[in-house]
Amino acid sequence: MMPKFYQLRIQDVKKEAQDSTSVAFDVPNDLYETFNYKAGQYLTLRFNINREDVRRSYSLCSSPVFEEPLRIGVKRVNGGLVSNHINDNLKVGDLVEVMPPDGRFYADTKKENYKTYYLFSAGSGITPILSILKTVLLTEKRSFVHMIYGNRSHDSIMFSTELEQLQNDYKDRFVLVQTLSRPKSKWSDLWTTSKDNSFRKGRVDTEAVEWFINEYPPYAQNAEYYICGPGTMIENTKKALKNIDVPDERIFIESFGGKDSKDTTEAFENAKLTAILNGETIQASIPKGKTILRTLIDAGKEPPYSCEGGVCSTCMCKLKTGKIHMKNNLALTDKEVEQGYILSCQSIPLTETIEVEYK
Template sequence: MSKLYSLKVLEVKKETKDSTSVAFDVPFELYDTFKYKPGQYLTLQFNLKGQQVRRSYSLCSSPVIEEPLRIGVKRVKGGLMSNHINDNLKVGDIVEVLAPDGRFFADVKKENYKTYYLFAAGSGITPILSILKTVLLTEQHSYVHMIFGNRSQETIMFHEELKQLQEEYKDRFVLVQTLSRPKSNWSDLWKTPSKEFRKGRVDTACIEWFINEYPPYAQNVEYYVCGPGTMIDNTVKALENIDVPFDRIFIESFGGDEAKNTTEAFENANLTAHLNGEKIEIPIIKGKTILRALIDEGKEPPYSCEGGVCSTCLCKVNKGKVHMKNNLALTDKEVEEGYALSCQSIPLTEEIEIVYE
């Protein structure tokens, strides 16, 4: 099991009505442990409603600035931890945290000469903001073209920080904000149209317009996408339409837009799990995932987000079949090879055998 560290909360800042950023104090002796790449996440652990809960939140701070480790947390309807953080967390609180991790990050180097296209929607801005700041500060010859989608002006996270970056790096940073339901009033009828916002969603037409409007400066181009499922699908489709190689597209999904899952689990399946050199044999009560069955048994399987995003809980299914309720981390090839996210896996057969490699 990954090691937990106790960090003190330095600042809790309300970013919008439904989102908060949280800064942590990292002691000097943990500086090396908490080094991270722009785009990676931090995993927090709380005991809430009688159970141990972990969730992963992307870092919106930059590793090249002398600033505290900071995450952005948007309230989610029914979200156990996101609501706890927004409602209850305060300066001075001690939070159990895993070291930074994640496969979504930019390899930023001083000598790079690139064009970065950054696509974000909603709270998907958090890792994108980290990448944005790091590129602008480190790569003096690179350019950044960014589109950021929100519902309305009131829901834009880090709005003032983005405006400051626009002003400071106006020769190398283009930002277009698009709003699906912009706020307006009668006085707006007498004003000229705003150049600050574009109306609409981050959909295929929007992406195609954006790239045509702001073509790349450097031939070395990378595309970073973070947001809910539909936004990602639209963005990738638009990029494929203009023949962008898939290995140039980097994706971090923040869930959302999933269809309601109706797959029924096998009731009281028998689980055999190989974990940390131990062979564990327990039943999986209907309604529980493989991961939760092991945790409730007092075992310590690796896990982080419990949202099917990070792949920390990866295991290989050697016997039986499972169904993943959500999978935002594994490729089709990995699934075909028998790999599964234990935090999302429910049994479809009476006998299940897995190995944590």
């Protein structure tokens, strides 16, 4: 099925921290159903920047059960083409091409649930976590939320005012601990910034997660664990949870990027690609340095894709013939990879012929 974009008008642009902005969209009445979403899902935005068609996925920080507009949070990134464009240029009234919500990272909230939710986030990983947090607190009156949120310094904390308000409104069911890796002021100052905030020095690492769960044990034994942030933070959090025997089916992960590492895998130059897309069989040659996805785009085709970072799984297809190397995979499970599914935005050929099929 072809991805469809809709033009949405920007309703609000808000500075959320020193290096981040949130953008709210006005959804017309006739598109309400199309843009209905689950807490934790993302939007894909499309822009034309420097005459290039670019798409990026950003998690919704709004909640589908609060009476609030559709809102995404975007943190500035060094050299980030789209994130910096959004932070520098978007304004109220602008029209933006937006794909309907998608994503496999979400909480299945029900009013009768009695659970303890552990939420782990760092940096802009707060965006889907905030959506889940608000939705759980409003929907599940008997559930508890324990959250730890890591940032570099006090200036970089996104949604600090909103988080403080949620602490005040739900103090009996919501615990928040913020941890800062490079605080700019004295600890004595930080400790008194808010009567309910307890700031901890360091990152969201294995030690911090173990301390956090010991300090705030579950109220309801039915516990779920949601993790969103950069790759290293996710690995450390998952390791700490496995150390206390948390089963995989209770751990939900959304990655916002991996560790910086140079991939030196050599592709097979000018491999012959056969791609089945929307019922059409396409033949093309994959130039050196190009992924399967970019080869199809350059051939004038319209394969499904969003982030081009190996995070969202929109570009997933099945490898029928040949071998490929995925430069990054933050979306597919081990089982999906075993079944032959690949991320075409990250896949380069290792054999002379490659055949893929988009479902």
